[in-house]
């Protein structure tokens with residue numbers, strides 16, 4: 001059985017949609033994904049728990065998809081749990097570990113349990129940590145520097161014998177900063193050498209999977225979340241990698257699906273689509289493991305912006321090992337992010353202010369604020385996020401439209417180079 005039927009053209013791009021540069025919010029489902037979802041709805045619609053032929057076919061599809069996700073991550077299929085997306089995967093990792101700890105407290109009780117995360121995580125990590133805090137856990141939110149980068153020394157300082165787990169993202173969804181995972185791994189190993197045990201480590205890899213090689217075993221990561229719709233798969237499906245031996249308390253109780261950790265009849269169409277998306281990502285990464293295509297597009301976009309639009313400020317580091325290839329976050333002083341997004345949308349260019357998952361809220365971005373940016377810089381920033389499907393002509397065209405739109409808005413606000421206008 002194949003998840004990506006032959007004959008499905010995978011790079012068809014309906015030009016009439018416009019120039020889509022909001023791929024960190026969501027991506028266009030690939031035609032191979034759509035075909036896999038369609039087949040699962042139309043042909044393999046049995047319940048994988050049923051023992052008849054249709055059930056067995058659905059079970060095969062489930063197993064096949066699990067293998068595809070596992071292969072992309074370089075882990076065993078039994079270590080993959082399907083979820084309704086990364087929000088659920090993150091919640092399952094955090095509450096699953098916390099509840100497991102509560103019900104299997106170590107014999108030598110070390111006092112109040114402690115957990116660590118960073119100030120720039122996605123809300124689906126931050127909110128569960130805040131909930132743990134309300135429930136009596138000690139929680140440390142590690143700061144980041146002006147470039148959004150975590151100093152691994154801060155992690156070393158925060159670790160305590162009672163630290164049960166930590167959660168750090170791989171790539172930040174607003175700035176594209178790659179977190180220093182190797183340095184974190186090294187700090188956790190040092191801790192292990194000193195105390196004979198170390199906290200478990202969860203990584204939200206939503207913005208990294210499919211863009212960078214993501215092999216949790218190489219870095220000693222214990223749990224890792226990913227989401228289908230950020231990698232040309234369907235919405236409402238994701239997965240949590242749980243290293244063999246790590247115990248999680250289930251959040252959903254019922255029929256005992258997914259090894260008893262996540263009950264509920266499996267979303268076979270979504271899961272089939274996720275499997276196809278992982279196969280696609282594996283093929284693309286094999287052809288371009290460094291993300292050179294994306295990096296070139298991103299660098300071209302920044303060069304054109306910097307050359308043609310005065311006063312712009314780029315956020316996040318530029319070194320290739322510290323910045324994901326597909327995200328560019330820029331402030332356009334004298335404008336407002338929301339206004340820019342609307343003007344650009346009218347001209348057929350789609351971008352985001354901050355993170356799309358919460359950009360409808362009026363609050364300034366918690367990520368850019370944690371980086372110490374001024375309110376003006378935060379309020380005038382937009383995020384461009386690219387995909388393998390973007391072409392250089394689109395980037396050139398988007399930069400030209402952007403130049404006109406920024407000039408138009410600045411004309412209205414009376415902004416002049418060298419002057420900051422707090423709007």
Ligand SMILES: Cc1ncc(COP(=O)(O)O)c(C=O)c1O
Nearest residue numbers: 085086087122173204206227357
């Ligand atoms: C870093 C990160 N984590 C988690 C999520 C949530 O993913 P999902 O939409 O699958 O719940 C997102 C979505 O933007 C994200 O960017």
